[in-house]
Amino acid sequence: MPKTPDYFVGKTIVITGAASGIGRATALIFAREGANVACADLDADGARRTAETIAQQGRKGLALPTDVTQRAQVNDAVARAIETFGTVDFLFNSAGAAFRRCKFLEIDDDLLDRTFDLNVKGTFHAMQAVLPHMLANGHGVIVNVASMSHKRGGPGASVHYAAAKGAVLTMTLGVAREFADRGIRCLSISPGPVNTPFARAADTSPELVQKFIADVPMKRMAEPEEIGELVLFTCSDACPYMTADTVYVNGGGGWR
Secondary structure (H helix, E strand, O other): OOOOOOOOOOOEEEEEOOOOHHHHHHHHHHHHOOOEEEEEEOOHHHHHHHHHHHHHOOOOEEEEEOOOOOHHHHHHHHHHHHHHHOOOOEEEEOOOOOOOOOOHHHOOHHHHHHHHHHHHHHHHHHHHHHHHHHHHHOOEEEEEEOOOHHHHOOOOOOHHHHHHHHHHHHHHHHHHHHHHHHOEEEEEEEEOOEOOHHHHHOOOOHHHHHHHHHOOOOOOOEOHHHHHHHHHHHHOOOOOOOOOOEEEEOOOOOOO
8 A cells, every 4th residue: 555645546547458357456446546547458348347337436437448459549548548637647557368278389370479469569559658758747657467477488378478478577677677767667567377357268278277276375366456456556655666576476376
């Protein structure tokens, strides 16, 4: 939680992947704390539902149908957020997917390209869209979603996804260090298994899900809200010296 009461009131966050899972949970948490939330997602109806839920809480939400793989759409989304709320203080790049699980020799060019377009280019586009505004204001926090998979490599199921998330982690480090003396903090979070639609969308087998859980000493997946609360903390004034790093949130697992 922030050191300053009402720290987030009136501030604005742009969240990609805000229609479901970690992105939606984080959007509702920031709204709970009084922030304006720009909800960007390829799922236009889902983004609208998240924004409507925020409005029902008496806060301000903005639905932004956005394909993060398309630079022009991301630029437009950030511009609309600034136009609507006057500023953007935080960016949370939650949009990401493995698309499907498969062994390394079954990864084709299409799967590799789509995985990197969404996870790496999507994060890249959003950071480039928001950084000039943050630099002009002299402050801003960017949080990207990496993954425990970058430590393990995703053997037998998702080398393509692990490689993309490794790129996100490295890009986060570079951006953080390049702009650290200009009021910008940039870091990533590396979750273990999380109970979201992600696993279902990637056709993760029940057997693989159980394997993931078996590797977690807590013997359960994280809930999206547990990740969202971490994003809130990293954006707050409680950790102003924290940048250029990834925060592992994994129930103690994911290391072997």
